[in-house]
Amino acid sequence: MTQPALLTEPDKASGSFDLSTCDREPIHIPGSIQPYGALLVLEPGTLRILQAANGTDAILRADAKLIGAALADVLPASVFAAVEQVEAATLAPGVSHLGTVRFAHDGGWRSYHAIAHRSGERIILEFEETVADEPGSFEDLYPHVRDFLDSLQAASSVQALADMAAREVRRITGLDRVLVYRFDENWNGTVVAEDRNDTLPSYLDLRFPASDIPAQARELYRLNRLRLIADSDYSSVPITPTLDPATNAPVDLSLSVLRSVSPVHLEYMRNMGTGASMSISLLREGQLWGLISCHNAAPRRVPYHVRTACDFIGQILSLQLAAKDHAGIAERRHARRTVGARLLGHMAAEDHFLGGLTRHGDDLLALTNAAGAAVVFGGTSALIGETPAQEDIDRIVAWLAAHHRDDDVFATDNLAAAMPDAEQLKDVASGLLAIAISQVHDSYVLWFRPEVIRTVSWGGDPRKRAELEPDGLRLHPRKSFEVWKETVSLRSAPWHETEVEAAGELRTAIVDIVLRRAEEMAAMSEQLVSINKELEAFSYSVSHDLRAPFRHIVGYSQLLKNNEGQVLTERATRYVDTIIESALSAGTLVDNLLSYSQMGRATILPVPLDMNALTAEVIRKLEMEVGSRAIHWRIGELAPARGDLMMIRLVFQNLLSNAIKFTRDREEAVIEVGCHASEAENVYFVRDNGVGFDKAYVAKLFGVFQRLHRVEEFEGTGIGLANVRRIVERHGGRVWAEGQVDAGATISFVLPSGTEF
Amino acid sequence: MADLKPILLVEDSPKDVELTIAALEQCQLANAVVVVRDGAEAIEYLHGRGKFMDRAPGHPAVVLLDLKLPKVDGLEVLEQIKQDSTLRQIPVVMLTSSREERDLVRSYHLGVNAFVVKPVGFQQFFEAIRDLGMFWAVLNEPPPCAPSSEQAA
Numbered sequence: 001m002t003q004p005a006l007l008t009e010p011d012k013a014s015g016s017f018d019l020s021t022c023d024r025e026p027i028h029i030p031g032s033i034q035p036y037g038a039l040l041v042l043e044p045g046t047l048r049i050l051q052a053a054n055g056t057d058a059i060l061r062a063d064a065k066l067i068g069a070a071l072a073d074v075l076p077a078s079v080f081a082a083v084e085q086v087e088a089a090t091l092a093p094g095v096s097h098l099g100t101v102r103f104a105h106d107g108g109w110r111s112y113h114a115i116a117h118r119s120g121e122r123i124i125l126e127f128e129e130t131v132a133d134e135p136g137s138f139e140d141l142y143p144h145v146r147d148f149l150d151s152l153q154a155a156s157s158v159q160a161l162a163d164m165a166a167r168e169v170r171r172i173t174g175l176d177r178v179l180v181y182r183f184d185e186n187w188n189g190t191v192v193a194e195d196r197n198d199t200l201p202s203y204l205d206l207r208f209p210a211s212d213i214p215a216q217a218r219e220l221y222r223l224n225r226l227r228l229i230a231d232s233d234y235s236s237v238p239i240t241p242t243l244d245p246a247t248n249a250p251v252d253l254s255l256s257v258l259r260s261v262s263p264v265h266l267e268y269m270r271n272m273g274t275g276a277s278m279s280i281s282l283l284r285e286g287q288l289w290g291l292i293s294c295h296n297a298a299p300r301r302v303p304y305h306v307r308t309a310c311d312f313i314g315q316i317l318s319l320q321l322a323a324k325d326h327a328g329i330a331e332r333r334h335a336r337r338t339v340g341a342r343l344l345g346h347m348a349a350e351d352h353f354l355g356g357l358t359r360h361g362d363d364l365l366a367l368t369n370a371a372g373a374a375v376v377f378g379g380t381s382a383l384i385g386e387t388p389a390q391e392d393i394d395r396i397v398a399w400l401a402a403h404h405r406d407d408d409v410f411a412t413d414n415l416a417a418a419m420p421d422a423e424q425l426k427d428v429a430s431g432l433l434a435i436a437i438s439q440v441h442d443s444y445v446l447w448f449r450p451e452v453i454r455t456v457s458w459g460g461d462p463r464k465r466a467e468l469e470p471d472g473l474r475l476h477p478r479k480s481f482e483v484w485k486e487t488v489s490l491r492s493a494p495w496h497e498t499e500v501e502a503a504g505e506l507r508t509a510i511v512d513i514v515l516r517r518a519e520e521m522a523a524m525s526e527q528l529v530s531i532n533k534e535l536e537a538f539s540y541s542v543s544h545d546l547r548a549p550f551r552h553i554v555g556y557s558q559l560l561k562n563n564e565g566q567v568l569t570e571r572a573t574r575y576v577d578t579i580i581e582s583a584l585s586a587g588t589l590v591d592n593l594l595s596y597s598q599m600g601r602a603t604i605l606p607v608p609l610d611m612n613a614l615t616a617e618v619i620r621k622l623e624m625e626v627g628s629r630a631i632h633w634r635i636g637e638l639a640p641a642r643g644d645l646m647m648i649r650l651v652f653q654n655l656l657s658n659a660i661k662f663t664r665d666r667e668e669a670v671i672e673v674g675c676h677a678s679e680a681e682n683v684y685f686v687r688d689n690g691v692g693f694d695k696a697y698v699a700k701l702f703g704v705f706q707r708l709h710r711v712e713e714f715e716g717t718g719i720g721l722a723n724v725r726r727i728v729e730r731h732g733g734r735v736w737a738e739g740q741v742d743a744g745a746t747i748s749f750v751l752p753s754g755t756e757f
Numbered sequence: 758m759a760d761l762k763p764i765l766l767v768e769d770s771p772k773d774v775e776l777t778i779a780a781l782e783q784c785q786l787a788n789a790v791v792v793v794r795d796g797a798e799a800i801e802y803l804h805g806r807g808k809f810m811d812r813a814p815g816h817p818a819v820v821l822l823d824l825k826l827p828k829v830d831g832l833e834v835l836e837q838i839k840q841d842s843t844l845r846q847i848p849v850v851m852l853t854s855s856r857e858e859r860d861l862v863r864s865y866h867l868g869v870n871a872f873v874v875k876p877v878g879f880q881q882f883f884e885a886i887r888d889l890g891m892f893w894a895v896l897n898e899p900p901p902c903a904p905s906s907e908q909a910a
């Protein structure tokens with residue numbers, strides 16, 4: 001911007017103007033230099049002068065004769081001798097100091113630094129006038145710099161480093177005010193350290209809008225770490241001809257020490273009340289982190305070697321800042337990881353991993369330095385600390401699911417700006433950090449932070465970054481740098497990158513656990529299926545293969561008895577009968593075992609059951625067993641039930657047949673079937689006055705093949721009650737027995753009432 | 758009795774063959790009993806193929822088919838019989854040790870005419886065979902002579 005910024009279409013309607021036009025100003029090709037020296041654009045190989053700017057002292061001969069001349073013909077022999085090797089010296093990237101040279105001037109001598117660098121295809125040779133009494137070399141300054149380096153070791157924080165650097169730069173430059181200026185993520189800058197005398201006001205802690213240092217200026221600062229404007233009132237010296245005769249392009253002065261700056265910037269300086277300014281870039285990993293910004297009320301030339309020392313200080317500071325930053329982040333990260341590891345331990349210890357989070361709310365909050373948290377999983381939430389109400393959390397979850405479905409981690413320190421109707425939640429949830437923990441359900445862990453009202457001090461009202469002149473065409477930077485305070489509301493303390501990271505790591509851990517659990521479940525059910533299949537195959541083979549030999553034994557024994565009976569002795573006949581009987585009973589055992597296993601696998605077909613009718617039917621069937629005995633039946637009112645007809649019939653068959661069997665010795669057998677009905681469940685019981693059982697063995701009563709009597713006393717395989725229990729339990733009920741020896745037994749079972757299943 | 762159709766017994770266990778034949782004899786059924794030992798042979802017999810190429814034509818009165826058989830199992834044999842239009846009319850009685858209901862369900866699904874779980878007790882077996890034999894081998898056919906007279910002894 002060699003001319004004042006022109007607004008081609010001033011937006012008068014809104015009245016808003018800013019300096020964004022500065023973003024477009026090509027400041028690396030200003031076409032002119034500051035006046036305290038001379039600049040030559042040389043053609044490599046021939047060292048012929050293509051363009052030139054002859055400073056105020058006009059140390060070089062008249063311009064007209066300069067252009068096209070050979071360097072050797074233009075410079076005094078002693079000067080040429082010093083710069084003769086310029087081509088070789090500029091092969092390496094960067095700027096080379098060729099030495100100090102002297103030009104005759106006004107009957108005396110003037111000293112200049114000869115400095116050269118490459119700019120595209122061209123060699124740029126600059127002569128910068130020395131300052132009276134300036135140090136002869138960088139070595140002269142080295143003791144200062146060394147002391148600074150030593151003291152840096154002791155600095156414990158970024159703040160201490162910045163303070164020291166400001167102090168040191170001011171000490172070696174003697175400028176009125178030195179600021180360390182740090183950019184935020186939006187390129188606004190805050191003054192974090194300052195060293196000054198009383199000539200210029202303090203800017204400490206002030207914030208400056210990003211437009212104060214536009215993008216292309218920041219890029220230039222990245223390339224050329226040091227920039228000096230010795231006099232904000234200087235008159236620039238043009239480069240002639242304006243364009244390179246061969247390429248027709250203006251010369252790129254990005255690395256030039258004499259480069260002229262934008263008039264808008266000079267105006268900005270004058271508005272700030274500064275006559276000279278210098279800035280040193282602070283880079284972190286190649287990116288602009290901040291600036292050491294120096295100002296002087298009066299115009300002031302900072303000597304070349306002093307600037308070099310300042311650049312050195314800036315570089316050392318940059319490295320230290322990066323190291324301290326890294327260390328700080330590493331420390332925070334470590335602290336977070338410790339908490340994270342503890343949470344993982346809690347999760348592993350709980351049946352359901354989320355219990356590990358909710359039962360250790362302190363750690364969950366500590367993980368991200370939050371004031372509140374919510375664990376939302378499968379439609380339920382657990383709230384910890386200061387959180388919005390449940391319905392607001394539901395709203396947040398719905399909003400996250402709708403607008404941030406693909407974000408694993410979402411963080412904002414200004415929820416009111418992101419989510420509609422979130423302003424009312426500001427006291428607990430101005431800050432939201434959320435992790436999605438399930439792909440399927442809308443499940444999240446949410447952390448909340450309350451609003452923190454902050455005051456930001458701006459170096460001048462950032463909303464008035466620019467003003468228009470009355471003609472509406474010229475734009476000026478703001479005139480006032482008075483502290484302008486802005487109140488920032490609806491924002492929480494920002495989430496630090498290590499906190500967001502910790503949340504992300506927790507998410508990964510949770511997702512891993514969920515996935516692992518799911519895989520374990522799948523593996524387990526697979527195993528179950530295969531075990532079931534095996535069991536079925538086993539039963540099947542038992543049913544076929546084990547029964548056959550018993551059948552054969554019985555069959556052949558029977559044939560023997562039938563066909564050869566007449567030749568068998570009485571004793572042999574008895575033997576054969578015993579063989580038949582034993583094989584039959586073994587066969588019965590196999591059959592019972594199978595029926596028991598089938599009872600466990602068969603599908604229940606629940607139907608409404610008339611329990612009285614069922615009992616009557618079973619009693620009729622058992623008449624055979626009763627024979628001529630007198631049994632006194634007491635059948636009560638039995639509440640209807642719902643269950644599998646076959647299975648419940650088997651229950652009554654087993655219970656009543658047992659009752660008949662165990663009352664066999666009684667003169668008057670009494671068998672009672674009754675029911676205690678309630679809303680929740682119906683208890684049915686079968687009571688007899690038979691031989692009863694020893695309470696000590698009650699636990700064995702319902703076991704498979706468990707018998708409490710000798711076979712000679714009471715026949716049976718001991719499968720009956722085992723089947724009863726299996727059937728009742730499969731119906732969701734339970735079964736128990738009461739009794740004592742010689743005083744009868746009561747077997748009770750419960751079936752859920754109503755129409756379940 | 759020569760014109761009585763034979764009974765085809767498909768059974769791999771020689772003991773079961775012997776016991777079944779004994780039971781049939783005790784029932785005094787006059788039908789000849791043809792024994793084959795696996796499912797493949799049963800199919801060959803029914804189609805008059807392979808080593809049964811020269812057998813007298815005609816279908817058996819009834820097939821007593823064991824469920825578990827080598828090569829081609831009973832259910833497969835049953836399926837082939839019931840899917841073949843020339844064989845479909847032959848009554849098939851499944852004889853088996855199985856108490857597994859899925860066998861039963863499948864057998865009925867395939868169109869079995871009766872399904873008998875071989876009881877362990879020989880007496881019951883005898884009764885089952887007798888009933889089956891009477892029904893399928895004799896009663897189900899136009900009786901050449903009164904079965905009651907056969908049973909007089």
